[in-house]
Amino acid sequence: MSEPKDRPYHHGDLRRALIDTALAMLAVDQNWAFTLREVARRTGVSHAAPYKHFRDREVLLRELARIGFVRLEETMTEAMSPAMPSTRAQFVAAAQACIGFACQNPALYRLMFSSDADKTMDPQLHEAAMSTFGILLGLLDKGQRNGSFRPVAVSALAAASWAQVHGLAMLEINKQLLEEKVGSSPVPAALDVLLDGMCCTD
Template sequence: MASDTARRQRAGYHHGDLRAALLAAAEQELIEKGVEGFSLRGVAKRAGVSHAAPAHHFRDTKDLLTALAALAARRFRDAMLDRQLQAPRNARSQFIASGLGYVEFALANPALFDLMFGSKRPDFASEDFSTPASEAFMVLVEGVAALRGDDPLTLAEGRAEILAAWSLVHGLAELLIAGRLAFAEADLAADREGTILRAIERALPLGGKTC
């Protein structure tokens, strides 16, 4: 019994939830070292387990990064939905709220945001990732649909408005993370949320409703 316990501890089972511990360590590894410097060995060391322990849950680095990207996608989706819960229940306010949630997630989690949108290392075809990622995309689609009063995915004009809205919030997030908005620095310093909100308002579908 004692030898079995020792083997389990060496494998990392003393964490109680090894998978969650590895994902938490992986997030910190990503934040500090970036995706290029990310390694299973580094994650294991950070989690305080043997270098072989991650194999109990993740086949390789790609598998772990895919799981981390899936976790990020769920948080991303929830950030937009949580923002909508705080907003008035009309199409315009809900659309703007989802955009605020999008940008706020990116600013609070730049490493995870880059992993989802700027890296080729995760397996984005994995259902664990694609399901929450698609749900996050549908928050945007449903917002445009509510403003237009139709299914925007079925019409070229509607798809163009989805593209415009997505491009605006994503580009805004990327520029804010990169610190490339010096011309609006005073506005952002005085009222960051208000400045972002006003920018998102410009993405309201022109052909749709505004209430």
């Protein structure tokens, strides 16, 4: 992928322009080692301009992570259709959407769960992350109420589910799910194993 071109800024929403530039840099560079000075240069504004909206680079990174969680929540929500035959099917759809999002946005996904996205430092980031996690909690609660999932502590189901899905996402974007190790369809197979342990049996 080619380097993002400088995009001279003339008027309008400077904050949004800086964020868009940083997101583009993140996607191309696949890391967030850039400086506010470089973001300013590629946006076409003075070196001092970003400081009107972001006290330092860490504040900008936390905003990028917040946007990532908002987009992930939208992606997972769109993947779940009320017409799906079961809560299990909705769970699989949401999990696959999460993993797909990670594969399409690997650097952003890594940033979202990195120490540079310290959720204790930003209430809005924390809220976005918890709202996204709420999709999982909602599915687990629904599954327990309709008898699909085992009546154990939701926190235990959530921990197992999150560890599995997030782990699969990280392995996928790191290209570590090799067929010779885990077969040709590792994600569906792993989700089936997870759900077989979570679901009630007749």
